[in-house]
Amino acid sequence: MVSVLALAGCAKKQVDETQNPDAATDADGSGDSDSATTGSSRARGSTATRSGGRNTKARKVTAKKPPRVVPDEGSGEEEGPNGLFAEGFAVAAVSAVPDFSSLGEPSSSFVVPNLDFDEDDAANGFPGASELTSNYGIRFSGSINITEEAEYELCLHSDDGSQLLLEDTLLVDNDGVHEEAVEACELLYLAPGEYRLEIRYIQADGPLMTMHFxxxxxxxxxxxxPTEVLFKPDATGA
Known part of the structure; x- marks a missing residue:
């Protein structure tokens, strides 16, 4: 079972690996080397990574809900509660993450299991919304379920810009139009709870799109x- 988050600002240097827990057996981020090596790299080309290790003081965020009780087995629903709800918006000449509340109704809505999109051809559109090829923004919403107290480093690795909010507080700011995928991180201390999560992403007119959380x-x-700690908002019917 996955646990608490803690992140801190990132220093600029090359990132070697980010592994996909949905393809490996170690999904809790605890660094078990036997299982961690089975995941594929998901952060190639990043220009920033986490800073300073244990000497960095983690920010503290408080959840408004207790952690979800996750059953040992699936609920049997055809479409389960896990994942994030995505809303896509066409934006003229996007250069920064927009105020999504001012954009009116989204042009598309869909669900993603997690955010692990690795240098896909932008001309094919964002996975789940093929019409979104350039100059668009996507708002991902839902919650992240933390069952174990710990420090977590939360990272966004994206081309172009991205931002992460927990409980409506901006914590990771990776905004702007990037020549290549860039990573930004924050060190957080989180107690058990279900934290409201929003991730914002933009794509301008470059040839590739990348988005990792x-x-x-x-x-x-x-x-x-991993997908199992992400939950769609209740408003989506999950």
Whole structure:
């Protein structure tokens, strides 16, 4: 079972790996080397990574809900509650993350299991919304379920810009139009709880689109945040 988040600002340097826990057996970010090596790299080309390790003071965020009780087995629903709800918006000549509340109704809506999109051809559109090829923004919403107290480093690795909010507080700011995928991170201390989550993403007119949401727990290996800790908002009918 995955646990608490803790992140801190990122220093600029090359990132070697971000592993996908949905393809490996170690999904808690604790850095078990036997299982961590089975995941594929998901952060190639990043120009920033986490800073300073244990000497960095983690920010604290408080959840408004207790953690979800997750059953040992699936609920039997055809479409389960896990994942994030996505809303896509066409934006003229996008250069920064927009105020989504001012954009009116989205042009498309869909669900993603997690955020692990690795240098896809932008001309094919964003996975789940093929009409979104350039100059668009996507708002991903839902919650992240933390069942174990810990420090988590939360990271966004994207081309172009991205931002992460927990409980309506902006914590990771990776905004702007990027020449290549860039990573930004924040170190957070989180107690058990279900935290409201919003991730914002933009794509201008470059040839590639990249969007990863990863974490590391207590200084362990960085992995893509797994589907089983992400929950769609109640408003989507989940």
């Amino acid at each position: 990863a974490w590391a727990m207590n200084g362990g290996d960085k992995v893509i945040v």
